Amino acid sequence: MSRVSFLTDTNSAPVFITDGTPLLSVRLFAVTAVTQSASYQLSPLGSSLARALVDTHSDRISLSGLLVGESRQADKLKLETMAESAMRGSLAGFLTMGLLDGLIVTTPLAIRTNMFIESLNFTVSAAKIGVIDVSITFQHVPRPATAPLSKVLDIVNCAVPLKGAIESMP
Numbered sequence: 609m610s611r612v613s614f615l616t617d618t619n620s621a622p623v624f625i626t627d628g629t630p631l632l633s634v635r636l637f638a639v640t641a642v643t644q645s646a647s648y649q650l651s652p653l654g655s656s657l658a659r660a661l662v663d664t665h666s667d668r669i670s671l672s673g674l675l676v677g678e679s680r681q682a683d684k685l686k687l688e689t690m691a692e693s694a695m696r697g698s699l700a701g702f703l704t705m706g707l708l709d710g711l712i713v714t715t716p717l718a719i720r721t722n723m724f725i726e727s728l729n730f731t732v733s734a735a736k737i738g739v740i741d742v743s744i745t746f747q748h749v750p751r752p753a754t755a756p757l758s759k760v761l762d763i764v765n766c767a768v769p770l771k772g773a774i775e776s777m778p
Contacts, residue, residue, distance in 0.1 A: 624714040636673035667748035675740040691725035
């Protein structure tokens, strides 16, 4: 029986997680599920318009994927490091004076900045040799000034596949 996974790290990765630096970046392969949920806060009746400057919802993204290849242990360590360092402040947060704090998460559903790892689980099983199953839950904690940035990134996320589809039309 071979001790090597049939999955390789050269396949396309649907999920990319980074703190804004090349040193702490992880690609997740064979993502089995990505779930995005949003909770909307309703302002009390008669409240002032100043509340319009505060983000009106909070996002949570949960995903399950695989760490594969020779770098899987290093990727596990990177994810653990990102979970801890995002709470203390990242290099991107320092360089942008807190505008882009936390992690940058790119999924098929959304591109989000200011994400923090709420839960991180790893599983190794005999059925999947050479692979680490990972499940992550992110919480979006935007600053009021970055609320428009999330919407712009969503529009870009929609526009890029649309451009490819238009170019491939006969």
